[in-house]
Amino acid sequence: MVPARVLVADDDADMLAAVGDALASLGFDVRSVDSGAGLIDCLATDGPFDLLVTDISMPWMDSLKTLRSIRTAGVTTPVIVITALTDAQIPNRVQALGANTILLRKPFDLDELAAAAQRMTAGSPAGPEQQR
Amino acid sequence: MAVLPFPVSAPSVAAPWRLGSAAQVLTTALILAAGVVVRSMGGSIERRRGPTAGRRQRDRGERPPTITEVLSQTSAGCARVVLQTIALQAQSLIGSELAAAGIDGDATHPFSIWAHVGIPPGQVEQIGRAPRAVGLLALIGRENRTVRVRDVRQHADYRALPPHHPPITSFLAVPIRFRGGVAGCLCLGNKQAGGEFTVEDQQMAEMLAARATGALDSAPANEGKAGARQWLRAVLGQMPEGVLVVDRHGEVVTDNDALRSFMRAKTSGNGRLDPRTIEMSRPSGERLPPDELPVMRALKDRELTVAREFVVCGPDNRPVPLLVSAAPILTNAGLCDGAVMICQDVSTVRSLQRVREEWTSIVAHELRQPISVVTLRSSLLLRSQLSSEQRDSVEQIARSIRSLGRMVADLMDASLLESDRLRVTLARLDLGQLLTDVVQRTPLASSRIRMHAPEDACLFVRGDAQRLEQVIANLLSNAVKYAPPDTDVVVDLGVAAGQAHIRITNVGEPIPQDELPFIFNRFARTRAAGASGVTGLGLGLYIARGLVSAHHGRIWAESGATDGTTFHVTFPLDGPPVPIEPPVDRMRLPTQGGRDDASAAAGWS
Numbered sequence: 001m002v003p004a005r006v007l008v009a010d011d012d013a014d015m016l017a018a019v020g021d022a023l024a025s026l027g028f029d030v031r032s033v034d035s036g037a038g039l040i041d042c043l044a045t046d047g048p049f050d051l052l053v054t055d056i057s058m059p060w061m062d063s064l065k066t067l068r069s070i071r072t073a074g075v076t077t078p079v080i081v082i083t084a085l086t087d088a089q090i091p092n093r094v095q096a097l098g099a100n101t102i103l104l105r106k107p108f109d110l111d112e113l114a115a116a117a118q119r120m121t122a123g124s125p126a127g128p129e130q131q132r
Numbered sequence: 133m134a135v136l137p138f139p140v141s142a143p144s145v146a147a148p149w150r151l152g153s154a155a156q157v158l159t160t161a162l163i164l165a166a167g168v169v170v171r172s173m174g175g176s177i178e179r180r181r182g183p184t185a186g187r188r189q190r191d192r193g194e195r196p197p198t199i200t201e202v203l204s205q206t207s208a209g210c211a212r213v214v215l216q217t218i219a220l221q222a223q224s225l226i227g228s229e230l231a232a233a234g235i236d237g238d239a240t241h242p243f244s245i246w247a248h249v250g251i252p253p254g255q256v257e258q259i260g261r262a263p264r265a266v267g268l269l270a271l272i273g274r275e276n277r278t279v280r281v282r283d284v285r286q287h288a289d290y291r292a293l294p295p296h297h298p299p300i301t302s303f304l305a306v307p308i309r310f311r312g313g314v315a316g317c318l319c320l321g322n323k324q325a326g327g328e329f330t331v332e333d334q335q336m337a338e339m340l341a342a343r344a345t346g347a348l349d350s351a352p353a354n355e356g357k358a359g360a361r362q363w364l365r366a367v368l369g370q371m372p373e374g375v376l377v378v379d380r381h382g383e384v385v386t387d388n389d390a391l392r393s394f395m396r397a398k399t400s401g402n403g404r405l406d407p408r409t410i411e412m413s414r415p416s417g418e419r420l421p422p423d424e425l426p427v428m429r430a431l432k433d434r435e436l437t438v439a440r441e442f443v444v445c446g447p448d449n450r451p452v453p454l455l456v457s458a459a460p461i462l463t464n465a466g467l468c469d470g471a472v473m474i475c476q477d478v479s480t481v482r483s484l485q486r487v488r489e490e491w492t493s494i495v496a497h498e499l500r501q502p503i504s505v506v507t508l509r510s511s512l513l514l515r516s517q518l519s520s521e522q523r524d525s526v527e528q529i530a531r532s533i534r535s536l537g538r539m540v541a542d543l544m545d546a547s548l549l550e551s552d553r554l555r556v557t558l559a560r561l562d563l564g565q566l567l568t569d570v571v572q573r574t575p576l577a578s579s580r581i582r583m584h585a586p587e588d589a590c591l592f593v594r595g596d597a598q599r600l601e602q603v604i605a606n607l608l609s610n611a612v613k614y615a616p617p618d619t620d621v622v623v624d625l626g627v628a629a630g631q632a633h634i635r636i637t638n639v640g641e642p643i644p645q646d647e648l649p650f651i652f653n654r655f656a657r658t659r660a661a662g663a664s665g666v667t668g669l670g671l672g673l674y675i676a677r678g679l680v681s682a683h684h685g686r687i688w689a690e691s692g693a694t695d696g697t698t699f700h701v702t703f704p705l706d707g708p709p710v711p712i713e714p715p716v717d718r719m720r721l722p723t724q725g726g727r728d729d730a731s732a733a734a735g736w737s
Contacts, residue, residue, distance in 0.1 A: 012501055012505075014502070014505045015501060015504060015505050018504070018505045018508040018509055018512075019508065021508075021512060022508050022511075022512055025512055025515060057497075084496070084497045084498075084500035084501055084504070085493075085497055086493060086496065086497075086544055086548070088553070088555045091557075106500045106501065106503070106504040107500055107503040107504040107507045107533075107537045108504065108507065108508075109507050109508065109511045110508060110511035110512060110515070111511070113508070
């Protein structure tokens with residue numbers, strides 16, 4: 001069976017690599033980009049994906065703006081938004097992106113990431129659990 | 133009626149409050165009029181003295197007037213305004229629950245003029261007694277020195293407070309001096325947020341007391357009512373905080389230059405400020421109607437405002453954040469004679485606060501990033517093939533990074549609490565279920581926790597599940613940490629006084645009584661915790677208190693050698709307990725017989 005495809009976006013190279021490796025260890029087929037523009041580009045050229053995992057804080061355009069554009073364009077891929085920010089408005093802004101979007105606050109461990117990924121891909125025809 | 137947050141019981145050595153024969157040069161000069169410099173030098177205060185009315189009189193060979201003579205020539209109302217202003221300033225600037233200032237009098241009635249803030253009018257009437265120079269009050273008069281203690285009840289000179297008087301823990305009192313002796317005192321009780329008064333608070337109180345001294349010293353000798361008014365204007369005019377005084381009809385008696393410097397308002401025909409033209413708003417932007425200004429609320433409803441933030445329109449039309457306090461001016465008979473409002477421009481403070489909040493947020497954000505990477509990498513490593521030694525090392529890294537993550541989260545929460553930005557999202561939740569879940573998740577300790585909860589009803593509260601879990605988990609981990617290894621921690625949930633009431637008890641070493649009032653302070657560490665090497669920032673209980681308060685609840689602790697240490701937390705119930713139909717579909721930890729008899733007898737559940 002084809003593994004579920006996940007696109008990870010983070011401008012911090014170490015975090016990008018760590019999240020990518022963690023998701024790969026859970027059985028996902030991982031693509032990584034380091035910006036919001038890269039995320040849109042990859043979605044257009046290398047999609048579709050079963051899951052997006054993106055940090056909020058990225059240069060030029062934060063991922064919440066990027067995701068709003070993506071949602072406006074009709075892309076309904078589930079999203080895990082990760083952040084170390086503590087702004088009280090963030091949960092509301094994430095919620096506004098739709099039911100298939102959740103917030104995961106840093107720092108998180110592998111179990112928390114696995115639980116979030118499993119929850120968001122539960123309806124996917126090729127979730128990570130099927131790979132084991 | 134004048135009241136005093138002081139002992140008034142058994143008579144003791146009377147304080148030499150009257151200073152009629154004192155020929156000593158004024159110990160404290162005209163702080164405001166002559167530009168006194170107050171400088172901290174290792175806890176002492178140096179004052180540069182200027183010429184005083186008393187000294188000028190003495191130089192002319194005249195006997196300087198006594199404090200009683202000075203006051204007899206000064207309108208008592210004006211003197212009361214000065215004392216009320218200074219008490220209000222002390223309460224607002226130092227941050228105390230209670231503040232009072234009194235002057236004049238004799239050995240049996242030390243305070244002919246007494247002004248106080250912080251005790252509701254009804255309670256004042258219930259106390260119904262004027263202060264006397266006994267106990268600590270006598271000590272201040274006798275020894276002419278400041279008293280600053282973290283728990284006044286432990287002081288050798290402490291006498292019991294009169295019935296109905298609010299309890300006092302932390303306490304600070306400084307003499308108001310006149311011609312070298314003691315003419316009265318400025319006292320503060322209960323530092324806000326349960327803390328103790330600091331050396332800086334003491335310096336501030338001494339400076340404020342010196343303002344009173346300066347005011348007395350500059351009081352007119354024989355100039356009648358008009359002179360008294362002029363004196364009042366001069367005294368208030370030189371205060372750095374904005375001051376507005378209204379009479380019993382709401383007409384402005386006087387204001388000062390500081391007030392006009394940061395507030396745009398029109399003046400009436402007689403040159404006095406028209407309070408109806410003050411444009412004051414709440415921080416939310418909601419404009420206050422003229423009769424809702426704090427000074428008017430103080431006058432109409434005797435409402436006390438303590439250091440609340442408002443925004444006024446400045447002379448250049450820019451918003452100016454102010455910390456405003458207001459209080460009614462009461463005569464000795466308890467009649468409202470007017471009101472005073474004090475405004476402190478906090479533009480600079482707010483600006484610094486914003487910078488600090490941004491800094492904290494940036495630091496927390498930047499620290500979380502590497503913590504996330506190490507957390508993920510260590511959990512990935514633990515899933516790989518490792519030797520026993522490698523596994524130990526990686527687990528140690530994982531534990532340490534979890535600990536660091538918790539500390540960063542605590543620092544961030546403390547910062548949010550301090551700046552009043554911590555938000556909770558309230559929803560109806562089953563407190564018993566939440567407690568059970570948290571106990572189950574308490575690492576390595578759930579087997580040592582015995583839980584008693586109502587088995588026939590669910591207690592619902594409105595709470596933020598994540599934040600309540602944080603509170604309970606903190607109390608449980610503390611209880612387990614400080615309990616002897618072979619003992620249990622007992623968790624009780626019940627209803628008391630119409631509130632959901634959680635009690636978490638261990639039988640470890642009791643917390644010393646002198647430390648108990650301070651364990652909820654920021655960075656508080658008990659001596660035992662410090663000596664035992666238990667690590668931590670001392671923020672857990674501070675955050676717990678802030679979170680409980682955000683849920684409109686209360687948290688406190690009791691500790692003794694016999695009963696161990698119990699932390700109590702109460703929350704308002706969201707409706708009456710909801711009966712559970714048997715069988716109870718709720719996981720219960722080993723309860724060893726369920727609710728114990730003592731709890732049942734005490735009316736729990």
